[in-house]
Amino acid sequence: MTPIFTAGHPRSLEPRCRSREKNVSRPRMTRLMLYRRSYIDPGRETERVHPVVARQPAKGNRTAIGVVEEVVIRGSKGDIRVLARVDTGAARTSLDTDLALRAGLGPVFDRVRVRAAAADEPEERDVVDAKILIAGREFDVAVAVTDRKDMRDHMIVGMDVLREAGFLVDPSKGNERENHTKRAPRTP
Known part of the structure; x- marks a missing residue:
């Protein structure tokens, strides 16, 4: 099972982020990558959804x-x-x-x-x-x-x-x- 912050992103466990933030911790880096990924590829479905979001009814x-x-x-x-x-x-x-x-x-x-x-x-x-x-x-x-x-x-x-x-x-x-x-x- 994929951890919640990585969401299946292949480079999410790399020690450095390839953007402006060079030395960030792994959890922070994976959150940043997940955040950026949603803007790069908004149609991509992830394997796991945050539990609060999952309990919300349809819009x-x-x-x-x-x-x-x-x-x-x-x-x-x-x-x-x-x-x-x-x-x-x-x-x-x-x-x-x-x-x-x-x-x-x-x-x-x-x-x-x-x-x-x-x-x-x-x-x-x-x-x-x-x-x-x-x-x-x-x-x-x-x-x-x-x-x-x-x-x-x-x-x-x-x-x-x-x-x-x-x-x-x-x-x-x-x-x-x-x-x-x-x-x-x-x-x-």
Whole structure:
């Protein structure tokens, strides 16, 4: 089986790259060659595809959503509408504890360790099943529940939903409510 970075390129394991970069490491060199090869011969099929790319649905089935989307959380106590931040850097969807209680989500079926970007150490979060409705589509999702009351966004839609749905995130397609909360630029 061909390694992922070489992709069947016959010269990918040479010690030097024949372009401007003369002394580069082998992994970096093979990535450079793979990158260049796609522009030289775009019709060539490789033997192996990156796992994230392989899980994406066909382009015709993709829906563009904004950075902030209205999400409906369906629980045993009813539906709750919330503006959620779509975060491609978050692996898992996360929800505030108060929203989870108001919706009647539960019981907790798992605990996960999460390392937040702002935190020094990983923290454990409860995980519950939830039904969420986003962009007219309903999903059964395992949601991490944490105290987000001091944060700007009470819900984060992570890559678990984005991958399953095949959503594309369009930053220019923001929610109007979010745009009204932005401050005007300062004038000197």
